[in-house]
Amino acid sequence: MIAVQEDLTIRQQLLQRLLDARERSDALFKLVRPAALYDRPIPERHRIIFYVGHLEAFDWNLLHANVLGEKSFHPEFDRLFAFGIDPVGRGLPTDQPKDWPAVDSVRDYVGEVRSTLDAKLDHDTPPTGDAKGFPLAILLNVAVEHRLMHLETLAYMLHQLSFDKKVPQSSSASAATPPVTPRMAQIPAGIAKLGLSRDNSAFGWDNEFESYEIAVPAFEIDRYMVTNRQYLEFIRAGGYDARTLWNEPDWKWRTECGITHPVFWNKIGDRWFYRAMFEGIPLPLDWPVYVSHAEASAYARWTGRSLPTEEEWHRAAYGSANEGDGDGRTYPWGSAALASRFGNFDFNSWDPQAVSAFPAGDSAFGVSGMLGNGWEWTSSVFSSFPGFQPFPFYRGYSADFFDGRHFVMKGGSARTSTCMLRPTFRNWFQPHYQYVYAGFRCVNR
Numbered sequence: 091m092i093a094v095q096e097d098l099t100i101r102q103q104l105l106q107r108l109l110d111a112r113e114r115s116d117a118l119f120k121l122v123r124p125a126a127l128y129d130r131p132i133p134e135r136h137r138i139i140f141y142v143g144h145l146e147a148f149d150w151n152l153l154h155a156n157v158l159g160e161k162s163f164h165p166e167f168d169r170l171f172a173f174g175i176d177p178v179g180r181g182l183p184t185d186q187p188k189d190w191p192a193v194d195s196v197r198d199y200v201g202e203v204r205s206t207l208d209a210k211l212d213h214d215t216p217p218t219g220d221a222k223g224f225p226l227a228i229l230l231n232v233a234v235e236h237r238l239m240h241l242e243t244l245a246y247m248l249h250q251l252s253f254d255k256k257v258p259q260s261s262s263a264s265a266a267t268p269p270v271t272p273r274m275a276q277i278p279a280g281i282a283k284l285g286l287s288r289d290n291s292a293f294g295w296d297n298e299f300e301s302y303e304i305a306v307p308a309f310e311i312d313r314y315m316v317t318n319r320q321y322l323e324f325i326r327a328g329g330y331d332a333r334t335l336w337n338e339p340d341w342k343w344r345t346e347c348g349i350t351h352p353v354f355w356n357k358i359g360d361r362w363f364y365r366a367m368f369e370g371i372p373l374p375l376d377w378p379v380y381v382s383h384a385e386a387s388a389y390a391r392w393t394g395r396s397l398p399t400e401e402e403w404h405r406a407a408y409g410s411a412n413e414g415d416g417d418g419r420t421y422p423w424g425s426a427a428l429a430s431r432f433g434n435f436d437f438n439s440w441d442p443q444a445v446s447a448f449p450a451g452d453s454a455f456g457v458s459g460m461l462g463n464g465w466e467w468t469s470s471v472f473s474s475f476p477g478f479q480p481f482p483f484y485r486g487y488s489a490d491f492f493d494g495r496h497f498v499m500k501g502g503s504a505r506t507s508t509c510m511l512r513p514t515f516r517n518w519f520q521p522h523y524q525y526v527y528a529g530f531r532c533v534n535r
Contacts, residue, residue, distance in 0.1 A: 104230040105211055108149075111237040112204070114437070115145055118244055126255035128187035131247050132525050136174060136183065138251075141244055143196045146203040147171035149233045152483065157229060158210040167191070167199045224483055231293040232484065238507040245440070245505040246525050249354075249367055258368045259440065267444040270317055270376045274310040274534065275457045280409050282306050282401040283418075285475045286514045297488035298514040300477030306405045311398060312531035314445040314458050315466065316389065318355075319375035322362065324389050325351060335391045340384035343522045352381050353524035367440035376444040378464045378529035383497045383521035386467045386530040395532035400470035400498045400516075402533060407461075407500070408513050411454040421511070422453035422460045428508045435462030435511060439504040442527070461511050464529040465499040472496040472518035496520055503527035 119127075122138055130137045136144075147168055154160040162168050170191075211230075248256060285301040286294040329335060330350050343349065351357070354365045355373065362373040381389075383397075390397050398406070408419045419425070423432055430436075432451035434443050442463050452458050460466070473492050480489045499517040502510065505527065519526055 100227050101211070101230070104227060104234065105208075107234045108230065108237075111234055111241070114241055115237055115244075118241060118248070121248060121256050121259065122251070123255050123257060124193070126251060127193055128190060129251060129255065130183075131250040133182050134523070135247060137185070137187065137190060138247070139187075139190050139193060139196060140171060140174075141240065141247075142193070143167060143171035143199060144174065145237050145240060146200045148236055149207060150203045152229060152233055153207060153211075157226060158207070160206060160210065163202060163206075164199055167196075171196075171199075228293065229483065232295075232481075235293075235295075235507075235509060238510065241437075241507070242503060242505040242527070245367075246527055249365065250525060253369060256368060267376065267446050270314055270319070270444065270446045272317075272320060273313050275313045275406070275455045277306075277309050277311055277402070277406050277409065277455050277457075279308040280306055280405055282405040282409070284401060284404060284514070288477075292512075294512075294514055295487065295516075296479060296481045296484075297472075297474065297516055299479065300475055301514075302476050304401050306401050307535070309398075309402055310534040311402070311406045311457060312533075313456060315378040315464060315529045315531050316386075317376050317445055318364070318373050318379045321352070321379040321381070321389060322373070322375070324392055327392070329388060329392050332388075332392070335388040336384065337387070340387065340521065343384060347522075349385075349524075352379055352385065354380050374442075374444070376446065377442045378445050378459075380442075380464060380524075380527055380529055382524045382528075383467045383519070385524070387469075387521075390530070390532045393532055395534055397467055397469040397530055398533045400468045400500065403460075403466060403468050403500045404513065406455060406457045407453050409454060419454065420513070421451075422457070423451050428511060433459060433462030433502075434504045435502050435506050436508045437505055438462070442504060460501055462502050462504060462506065464501065464503050464527050465506075465517055466501045467528055467530040468498045468500060470498045472498050472516070491518060499526075499528055 119138075119142060127139050127142065128137050147170075150162075151168055151172060154162065281303050283301060283303050286292065286298045287301040288299055290301075330344065333341060336344060351362075356363050356365065356370070363370045364373045364377070386397060407422045410419065421428065421432070426432070428436065430438055431448065433448045445459050445463065448459055448462075451461065453460055471494055472488075474488070478488075481487055496518040497520075499519060519528070
C-alpha cells in the first residue's frame with residue numbers, strides 16, 4: 091500500500107509539472123501575432139504552426155496506445171506533427187503555408203489530446219508503464235522535458251521573428267557590472283565523472299548513461315564566456331576572411347552562405363546592434379557572444395587556443411579545488427539549491443546578461459557563469475557513452491545524431507529549465523547552426 095501511495099504521489103507531481111510546462115508553452119505561442127503563425131523565422135526549421143501541434147502530438151504518440159489503451163482520433167495529425175527537422179548539407183524545407191491545416195483545427199487537436207490524456211492520467215489507478223514495462227514516471231519525464239526543451243528552441247526561433255510580429259513583453263533589466271577583464275583560470279589535473287549510473291533513480295535521457303570516469307590533464311580555461319567585445323576584435327581583425335582559421339567544411343559554409351558576423355548582430359552605418367527578443371539595441375559588449383560551432387572554432391584558432399572537450403568543461407564546472415575530491419559538486423557553486431543569484435536560467439530573462447553578472451555561481455576554480463546565460467560549445471563530437479542503450483520507446487532521440495556531424499554543448503541558457511541544469515545533461519547541434527543561444531570559452535593545454 092505504501093508503494094502504491096508513493097507511485098501516486100510521484101505521478102501527481104509529474105502531472106503538475108506537465109501542466110506547468112503546458113502553461114509556459116501556451117504563453118510562448120501567445121507572443122506570436124496570429125497572422126505570423128505560418129511564418130518560418132529560421133529557414134532550416136518548420137513553420138511556427140508545426141510546433142503548435144507538435145508538442146501534443148509527441149505526448150499523444152508517446153502515451154496513447156501502449157500506456158493508456160486509447161485509439162487515435164486523428165492519425166493524420168499524429169503523423170503530420172510527429173517530427174521536427176534537422177537538415178544536414180543545407181537541405182531546406184520547401185512547404186508553403188497552404189500546405190498546413192487551419193490553426194483552429196490544430197488547436198482543436200491540441201485540446202482533444204490534452205483532455206483525453208488528462209482524463210486517463212488523473213485516474214487513481216492508471217497503467218504504470220507501457221507494454222514493454224517502462225515505468226509511467228519515465229515516460230512522463232520524457233514528455234515534460236521534451237516540452238521544456240522546445241520552450242527554448244521556440245524562444246530562439248521567435249528571436250528571429252520580426253519585432254512587429256510579436257506581442258512585446260517586459261524584459262528583465264541587466265544587472266550593472268563593471269567592464270569585463272578577460273583572464274584564464276587554472277584547472278589542475280583530476281578525474282571527471284561523466285554520465286549517470288543505471289543504479290541511480292534520477293531521470294536521465296539515454297545519452298546520459300552509463301557513467302564513467304576519465305582523467306583530465308591540467309589546463310587553463312577562460313574565466314568568462316567570450317564576450318561580444320572580444321568577438322568584435324576578431325571581426326575587425328578580419329577573422330571571417332582568414333582562410334587559415336577555418337577548416338574546409340566550415341570555410342565552405344561561411345563563403346557559400348555569405349556569413350560575416352553572428353546572426354544576432356546587425357550593422358547600421360558603422361555601428362553594431364544586437365537583436366534582442368523584442369527590440370534592437372546597441373551591441374552589449376559584455377554579454378556573451380552567440381555563434382555557431384564553426385565561428386567559435388575560428389575565433390579559438392585566432393587566439394591560439396581551442397574549445398574545451400566535454401570532459402574539460404565538466405572538470406572546470408564540477409571539479410573540486412581539493413586534490414583527490416573528484417567532481418562531486420551538484421552545481422558549479424556547490425550544493426546550494428538553484429537560485430537567481432547563481433545564474434541567468436529557468437526562463438529568468440529573454441536575453442543574456444553580462445558574463446560577470448553572477449559571481450555567486452563561480453565554480454571551485456573561479457570559472458564564472460557555467461550554468462545559464464548561454465550554452466557552451468565543446469570540441470567533442472556528440473557520441474554515446476560506454477554502455478549506451480537507446481530508449482526503446484524513442485530509439486532515435488540520440489542515436490540518430492551519433493553521425494559525427496553534431497557537437498556537444500554544456501551549461502544552459504536563460505531559457506533552460508532548472509531540471510536540465512543537472513551535470514549529466516547533454517545538448518548538441520550541427521556546427522553551422524547560428525541560431526541557438528550558444529556561446530563558448532577557450533582553453534590552453
